[in-house]
Amino acid sequence: MSELELVPVRTRILTDKDNIVDILAQYVKDKIGPNDVITVAESVVAITQGRLTRPEDLDPCFLAKVLCRFIPQEGSMSSVAGMQAVMDMEGKYRVLFAMIAGIFGKLLGKSGVFYNMAGRQAALIDDVTGTMPPFDKCLVYGPANASEVAQSIKERLGCYGAAVADVNDLKRSLIVGTSDGLAAPELAKILINNPFGNASQQTPIVIIKNYAAAAAHAQA
Template identity: 35%
Template structure:
């Protein structure tokens, strides 16, 4: 069992409040509104042999302050759950090979556009659901509507990432699946780190979403606004954790805390 850690006390901590972007005018002069920062936390390369909770206690706990919120990469959580499957270990059925040919590839990544990722979608969601999603998606294309396939297939299908050259090895040759029970994982992390707010996030350079959370003191939209620059990165940074901190509480630079 990991050690339960209480955040380090600081003088007069302020309540977590996320101000909107922009500037405020006071006494006729423009003043920039202070915004929360996200401090990336570097770790070793996490894998199926690691516990996400133990990693957080080791790398994150020493830097926590009251009011902090911890964001966790969904891909890192999935990797610790054994949800990164080497492409070489995936045998795609003929249906997966057929369906993958009709997937539109985008700058966001491979998606289900190769037989191996489509095969994992069939395993995760079931062949019936994927076939129904394919039919609805085809109808959507005829009507000029996009995204219908994933609306039917669901989050487990949309969260599948294929291998790509810029991903941290050995995951550059893996198919990454959505983490299991992100809300439960967030709860375990919060309990181990002194009941702080936790969010499991799927972030890339094009946007993101909160997959699971616990004790989160702000809305998903406010959190995504803070993370819009993708501070955790998506290449070889090894920064699966980020501490979201208010400016008045910040005693750490927003630059990466190295392992």
């Protein structure tokens, strides 16, 4: 898809008082066309939905204090608060069973077993410092109804499609939800180098210009 262009869009700091679809209409309506795809960082969508909590509001259990030690330091569940937050959302025994299965999976040479079994929030939650101030003191859960959000964005703005993405600088690219007709694996590849900037850059929106034309050319 050589004709593709990734265009980050700067916004003000977004909060739970904002509607993400209204925000996109405000910031990108003059920058998009019918061939373009709008992608939004999942943490920002979650913040506008109010899906966040402070570590001091959690009550970590003994199991959370033990299991968090098995998560690599770069993982959001490596903190007691991050582990407890996921347990509160997905169930502590589900997380425990997933951890046991993950350990056996690694012994058999299989990676990703824990995250596949622990529930969606295990992969999506952002620990403190994972977002920009004033939310850098909060844990941010994954967004709710991400595909419905993406579909609403597409219908409101008249673009080719929209997606909610969870991408980081470690070459992890996950499409959390898409509007109708988009291929999540292809979008994940396009965003693999993390064009988003959720910290001081304040660019949680990325427009994939000419996506429809490039996709049609690739299929020809």
